Amino acid sequence: MNQESDVLLEVRDLKKHYVLSKRTVFGRREVLRAVDGISFSLRRGETLGLVGESGCGKTTTGKCIVRLIEPTSGQISLEGEDVVGASPDRIREIRKQMQIIFQDPYSSLNPRMTVGQIVGEPFAIHGICAGKERRQRVEALIDRVGLTRDSYTRFPHEFSGGQRQRVGIARALALNPKLVVCDEPVSALDVSIQAQVLNLMVQLQKESGLTYLFISHGLSAVKHISRRVGVMYLGKLVELGETEALFSSPLHPYTEALMSAIPRPDPDIVRERVLLEGDATDSNHPPSGCPFHARCRYRMAVCENEEPAWRDLGGGHFAACHLR
């Protein structure tokens, strides 16, 4: 499983910093470290879940990978090819290999285009096919995501949220990408519709051997769909491991707190709740040492001064914590 050829996407020390104000009164630049040096790799055909709370940098990471956001530094390579430094023409080619599904099924579809035009747009952009052939291929895609053929001539506003998300999936799959970054794809949907869309995504993955980077704050959805899960906190990865291992025996105190905070639909569950105090500190004023130390219940002196190293603690279970 760890063979090099198995790796589809490799992210090394990815950083995205935003300059908030050119200079403050004290002459220092204020910088928001949205993503602050994260590394991971995605294996062919797997689903890696990326979880964390709002502002932890998970969406920025996803958008850096598909080059919607220009990373500040770091390497991203798809099948060994550098994505960050590639020429514009090359990037157009690489984009066929990786696509993105967005969170908001309302703003992610152009309201002035029909579903047929939206799903056919990738073909038009890359001049792949036109006319009858394009229509056939679009109809095949519409079929695959479980919409009816008559959707072709209808406009997005005629559909419900779940159906719109299917249109977004069809568009993302049009060019047969290898990697699909799913940015909170079910968070905006109703519970019963979430399940439909998750099932569809699993089914499509089986059919076409897709690789997913599944970004979400909904831990139950992430657990359901992912083989491995990464946990982000204030722009950094704090833990990454096989889903089962991570959920059953989290190594990082933040993961532990996150897990215990999920409300379970079972009134009889008795469990110890790790209530975190306070909120995530603004990432433009990162605390020194471990980013989590201010809220951590196992806090030690070393945590305040020294940033814990990102280490493999066995079996591909990574964590950055002084406790381990």
Added chain:
Amino acid sequence: MMYADDGAQPMAPLLEIENLRVTFDGEDGEVTAVNGVTLSVGQGETVALVGESGCGKSMTALSVLRLVPAPLGAIRGGSVRFAGEELLMKTVEQMQEIRGRDIAMIFQEPMTSLNPVFTCGDQIMEAITRHRVVSKREAREQAVEMLRLVGIPMPERRLYEYPHQLSGGMRQRVMIGMALCCAPKLLIADEPTTALDVTIQAQILDLLRTLKRKIGMAILLITHDLGIVAEVAERVVIMYAGEVVEEAPVRSLFKKPAHPYTRGLLGSVPKLDRKEEELKTIPGNVPSLKSMPSGCRFHPRCPNARSLCAKAAPALLEIGEGQRVACWLYGLPSDREGVETL
């Protein structure tokens, strides 16, 4: 107006909504957003009102405070009784007295529910002085007390901060503090944690539970998250397409859900404690208010639908202790075998 615990009607629920109907004027004519909803909240009880977007749960809640957005929306029928008094007959001034003092409400988005140009302290103090005659100093002391109660650190300082200086979780705490400052008997919480992160959500839910114990107020919690329901509610009312389809004590609801919609809803939540190949789903989509199915509104998506379901709408029927369901599977006496084959 004293309707405190005088013991005259000891068993009467605090809030009784009966056969409530709310309509909306849309582009294509009038639609019914709430269609004959009946539910009650007892003294000190936490009731969860659950349903998916557009099911009418928020409109039901807003109707209690008579805050249905006019002129498009209007309460068209039914009754809303609070401590035995009919709210739908009150004058606007009487309603304004009741809002905040007897019934308080908190909303989903704590950023837009607080006025950005006033400090948190100003807003809490205004909420206090609106219903009670107190000096400015007393009001300030009570505001500090309130902030301390909802778990805001350094409340004396927060008093002078503006909403944008607080995080989402802190703002929601301020909202709760404001809602509680007149010790209401009923708190209506409309998706109070939906906009918050899970760890903050856990804090707020914990806070609501603690406050309920301390103050003894009743809570009508509107949510779509069954996990939250299991954690805080004592009784659950499930709504679908503007109607109540099931009502049950929380344990019964999760242990033996009766309505096919409730079962579908529970099935579609991914489980954290076991691995499933495929999630159970409810096929199809939530019907739009403009084109409601005939008969039982759930029948086009229902795995148990029979021809009767398309023709007639079932009424709520008691099937167990406190459990009531609107479904023909349980309704027809001549059709007993339908229940047994479940």
Added chain:
Amino acid sequence: MIASENRGRVLRRLFRRPLTVIGLFLILANIVMVLFAPVLSPYNPEEMHLKDRHSPPSMKYLLGTDFYGRDILSRIIHGSRISFTLGLSVVAGGLLFGTTLGLVAGYFGGRVDSLLMRVTDIFLAFPQMVFAMAIMSVRGQGFGNVVLALTLTGWTAFARLVRAEALSLRDLEFVQAVQSLGARTPRILFRHLLPNLMAPIIVQATMGMATPILTEAALTFLGIGIPPNVPSWGGMLSVDRDFMETAWWSVTFPGLAIACTVLGFNLFGDGLRDALDPKLRA
């Protein structure tokens, strides 16, 4: 954002308000005059009936004659052509230039936006009338020069409007979606952003017809717009301005023509805005 809606619904909303219908009627009346001017006019607009100078409205001259004995009705009918074509040309010019500039500024943002918007600000900073007068006095009278002068001052409205809308649209996920598909910038601008801006652009274009008509009338009235022999509404006012008391009809009717046309475009534009973007309704 404007949701795509079926035409029937927009039309129904459009015709629900009587003022909008009145506006549309005034515009249509104008268009009829423009198209059928030679058929509708009882006289040649430039023909001087020297015996009938300043004759009041009568069966012979329905709206009377001017200082040179020219039929006012015929001149108003023909004058509509000048006003209308001028309005159209200026709007078209502004639309083309302003929209493109606004799209580019809004979509790219940052420095491009700052630069383009400062240029726009400079044009906006000149009083429109003074700017137009300066251009006219340099280049002389004539229809083409009026169009040029008014376009140069009129495009800023489009640029600012389109830029503001594009700025809010570009962060929507459907724009990111086509970016991630590898679409090139012109395609994103003109195929994806522009169609979503049509509603405000159409409204602005309708309302924008009124200003050039007014400014042209003012310029011509001052004698630096359209040459006096050409029948234009501003010119008619200019010729007879000294006879307002003795021959009221010679200035009243051209004045009314201007007022009605401007009112028509404004009323209809208001109605259009409400119909296309229900959010804006109070």
